[in-house]
Structures are given as structure tokens and as C-alpha cells.
Amino acid sequence: MKNLSPGVAMLTMTLLLAVGCADSGDERFRQLAQQALYEQSEQNKRLAEQSKQIAEASRRLVEGDTVARMELL
Numbered sequence: 001m002k003n004l005s006p007g008v009a010m011l012t013m014t015l016l017l018a019v020g021c022a023d024s025g026d027e028r029f030r031q032l033a034q035q036a037l038y039e040q041s042e043q044n045k046r047l048a049e050q051s052k053q054i055a056e057a058s059r060r061l062v063e064g065d066t067v068a069r070m071e072l073l
Contacts, residue, residue: 011040 014036
């Protein structure tokens, strides 16, 4: 698993835990696994939104720099 990102590795381990707990009948572990999957999903959504915001800010910065350089000429 050394080539997997930490998020993917955690998700994989959580899924394996959930599958293993399905046979044991222990409801607490199943709920814990579901909660971990939900939280990972929400974290991934927040990370994707932040990445979009950073890309947009970078685009605006480059545009502003271009305009400033054109004004200097």
C-alpha cells in the first residue's frame, strides 16, 4: 500500500474493517466503519472545493500580473 495516498489507504482499511465486521455481528464496529467512510467522503469534498478555490485564485493572480505587465509597457 505504499503507493496509495493516505486517504485511499485509510478508506481501503476502513472498508476491510467493515467487511470483516459484517460477519462478526458487532454493530458498533459496523457503525464506526460507516462513520469513518462518511467523514472521509466529507473531507474529500472539502478538499476538492479548496482545490477549486486555489485554482481560481491562481488564475486571477496570473491575469492580474499579465495586466500589470501590459500597463508597464
